[in-house]
Amino acid sequence: MGRMFAKGYDFFMRPLEKKKFKKIREELLFKANGCVLEIGSGTGINFPLYKSVEKVVATEPSSYMIERAQEKLKQTRVQIEMVQTGAEKLPFPDNSFDAVVATLVLCTIPDPNQAMFEMIRVCKPGGKLLFFEHVKMDNPFLAGLQELLTPAWKKLCDGCCLNRDTLTLIKNNNLIINEINSFYNGLFLSVETIKSNC
Template sequence: MSRLFAKWYDFFMNPLEKKKFKRIRKELISKASGNVLELGSGTGINFPLYEAAEKVTAIEPSQHMIARSLSKLKKSFVPIEMVQASAEELPFAANTFDTVVATLVFCTIPNPEKAILEMKRVCKSEGKILLFEHVKMENRFLSTLQDWLTPVWKKICDGCCLNRDTINLLKVHDITILKMQKYYSDLFIFVESVNKKKV
């Protein structure tokens, strides 16, 4: 991820974050408990919101984003360890985490299916998986527009894909969705789910 994108990310997201997104994030993060893994922690916007967690391990592949997150790290109420790593290759043993959190992350992961499998591996059986993502819309016209815009959008927004079908990825990999809320029609989703592992 580029230094320029990391520098301006919070500035461009601020109008959304100050309104609905902050409320959504707070509700999502309030459900994160025990030993927590956050995928793609970015500029650390979730760090001050953790209260019920015992410890948070935050992974982020971009050194530029990590540098931008240090100020928010100081505002956290729980211990947070930052690790530079990708979601597709998590440097943790299986069944390590009670909760996995991802917010506006799966749109930029180069191989989202591999990241889902890694997330399942390191999350305990019956552990919580909490997501806030933007996804491919159900409306045919709008989803086609997303497909059309994605190649250009990826270049402008450092790899962000507008048309990721994240909900379907969860379902095909035995992640049981307990609660799902949709925002801005169905462009953004809030998902509370459970990691089901085959015995």
């Protein structure tokens, strides 16, 4: 991930974060408990929002994003450890975490299927996997626009895929879906799931 993208990310996201995203994040992270793994923590936008968890292990592949996250680490109420790694090969044992969090990250991961496998692997049976993502829209016209815009958008936004069907990815992995909330006409979803005990 490029230095310029990391430097400008918070600035360009600020209007959305102030208007709606912060509340969505707060409500989602309130459901996290115990020892939490956050995938692709970026500039640390979630860090100050964790309230009642024991510890957060935050993974991020970009050294530039980790550098930007240092300021938000100072605003946290809980212990947060940052680990520089990608989501497709997590350096943690099976069943390590009580909850796994992914917010606005699955769109940029090169191999989202492998990342999802890893997230489920490291989550304890009965643990929560919590998502806030933009997704491929149901409306055929808008979905077509996403397809059209994705090649240019990926170059502009460091690999972000507007047309990624993340909800289907979640549904195809035998997770128990507790709740789905839709925002901005289905462009964004927050999803609470549980890893089955089987």
